[in-house]
Amino acid sequence: MGMACCVSPGSLSSTQPSDHLRNDDTLTQSSVMSTYRIHIAGHWHNVTVLWSKNIMAYSLSMYIESMKNNWVYTCKIALRSWNFWGKKGYKRFEVDENPLDVYWDFRSAKLTTSPEPTSDFYVALVSKEEIVLYLGDDNKKAYKRSKARPSLLEAVMVCKKEHVYGKKSFSTRAKLDQRRECDIFVECSTTGPGDPEMWIRVDGVVLIHIVNLQWKFRGNQTVVVDKQPVQVFWDVHAWLFCSPGSDHGLFIFKTGVQEPDRDEAEDETRSDDGESKYYSVQSSSMASQFCLFLYAWKTEG
Known part of the structure; x- marks a missing residue:
């Protein structure tokens, strides 16, 4: 080349x-x-x-x-x-x-x-x-x-924007904690007999699972990756209500939020060694350091 x-x-x-x-x-x-x-x-x-x-x-x-x-x-x-x-x-x-x-x-x-x-x-x-x-x-x-x-x-990476194309799954890599790259994977099921669903995984662990996606096509949730809080925002209106390829779904991963209080509700997912590596929390304050913008274009309905 x-x-x-x-x-x-x-x-x-x-x-x-x-x-x-x-x-x-x-x-x-x-x-x-x-x-x-x-x-x-x-x-x-x-x-x-x-x-x-x-x-x-x-x-x-x-x-x-x-x-x-x-x-x-x-x-x-x-x-x-x-x-x-x-x-x-x-x-x-x-x-x-x-x-x-x-x-x-x-x-x-x-x-x-x-x-x-x-x-x-x-x-x-x-x-x-x-x-x-x-x-x-x-x-x-x-x-x-x-x-x-x-x-x-x-040098410090402060923002990453990526356009990806796929039928049902979309993946990328990003340093959500500025130390190592994580595998980020989004999968959706928008056709078929069941209700539309969506999964967001980091390093193979399901952190967010959305059912009844037709009613929850926009939202946000705070997750924690390697003890580092990350806010995740999504907007997949185009996946459900637009022609395939005419517009994209958007996912934003924003790091730098503070640790949640102990009394906040948690939904933990533990690693094989028993230590908690990932979990979702109800709310958290923001102190952003890095943003990943993932533009996901569905090539089929």
Whole structure:
């Protein structure tokens, strides 16, 4: 899969990364958009990483907000199947007069139906000999090639937006506690003799089960994953009352809520060793740190 990285004065704009995705939505089949907070030259910046996939190619775009004028600096890496060369590359550009270097290597990257590679790749964004943003799992190669050290202030993912397509099930992965990635799985049954139902699982454990979905197609509930409270919001009106593929269901996973009081009602699910890892609670106050937006498109009724 060949690649090209393009950065030029024409790449600067005041639009948001989502605007670029909307402009290409006729071609985009699936996408993952993640927003990080990174530290560059004494200031925190928002950087959005957009992985996209269509029938022609995979691509990676980076959008970095300026502190001075809110322009978005873009760097796009296009992966195409007909060109072997370019899987490993480098580019320099500037943000607020601060030089940035981006290094990438996708020569051995494992690609699946997701627009984001699963392993054997790296993307490193370097500022003043520090890797301020690192993506992938080949960190030793990234450090050796860039001759940079890890940043003293690590990048923090604050938001992830993913569009997924399926008939009855939808899955993704996200760091709900900023320490490890969890498997998130949504399954629905909206046709057949029984009432519509929906299940939401994290790491294989059913945390939310909604029956009579036609009456509860919007709602929210607080669950706890590895002792970390997470609020889950859902809106699946389109699944039940719109034509397949015309609109999506939306799921929001929002972390950072406080632990519930002891006297709050709990519905616990225990792990094999007897320790409570997951449970649902009635209510909880909010102190959000991370949000996952999952846009689930049903391809069949």
